[in-house]
Amino acid sequence: MSMALDDSSDLPDEALLTLFANGDRQAARALTLRFTPVVMAHAYRLLGDRAEAEDVTQEAMLRLWRIAPDWRAGEARVNTWLYRVVANLVTDRLRRRRHVGPPLDAVDEPVDAAAGPAERLQDKARAGALQAALNGLPERQRQAVVLRHIEGLANPEIAAIMETGTEAVESLIARGKRALGAALAARRDALGYGDD
Template identity: 60%
Template sequence: MSEAHAQQPGKAESGVSDDALLVLFTNGDARAAAALTERLGPRAFGVAMRVLGNRAAAEDITQEAMMRLWRMAPDWQPGQAKVSTWLYRVVMNLCIDLKRRQRGGHVDLDAIPDPPDPGRSAPEQLQDTARHDALQQALMLLPERQRQAVVLRHIEDLTNPEISGIMEISVEAVESLTARGKRALAKILANRRDELGYSDV
């Protein structure tokens, strides 16, 4: 039983920093890689999904970003930056590159929503799905830089200085982008407040 417990990724490593896990991975610890993937992979995917609105593309970008993280690991200097911030920057750059290649092409807005929570009632599940879809469609209507800033600030809960480092713009520019993006989202969703069950949008 203790052996099975030891092989569970993320158990012993749950209190270990991203920096330390990256160093452990560089030294050949496969469990560290599994723990870091479990910790950062879903967040990287969430950002890519919100920015692109396309599940398949978001999965590809997440995979590529994680591969770049592993390739960069031997050169990582702990303390110089947060691993998650570095990864977010890579994800954003990959998203921007993909959008440039697709410029003028078709962008799929019909991304498959996350599976609903089975513990919630059918009406609640439908409303959650409607909210998810409405937010995603509204995000896709924002200018690209506003969308990126809003996703990082209001969905990923990053600080303005962190977003400044990821997007390589000033903190003031981040504040401006997020404020304008939030106002635009509220305007886009205003006529759907009752339908989506929002009382404070």
């Protein structure tokens, strides 16, 4: 049985997951459109590598499809569960990075051949500076800062994802923000954040 869903379906995540588990392809499409960009952006921010983020996104979505028939509504929110899966997959990849291949700092950033206006270049410089600063944070600080200030999650939800207490999350975020501020302070003018 399939129901007509558009890309902006108002059905809750859990309802769509239940419909998918019962064979509804439109529900799968709606969930994919809803979560893939979010998961991809989160994975990229934690990894700093688009190809690896795509792999993590694909694996996280596959795990969601596999768990769908056994999903118990009310135990966890779908997005919280996905964030936890992404965190685990990213942690595994970061551990493997430490043992294989050159450090991230030794790898040149890919060059974007497309020419664009000055604003696009400045946005790219800002995003690159932020990503480099995020990459310099310890893993748990980076994860807490990204979940709070980029993904917009509340501290209790972050605590559930990171399997720690709210006070620990607050401490991780505060230390991460201080480290980011220190890392980016010297580039403030170059990134177009002058005192104007």
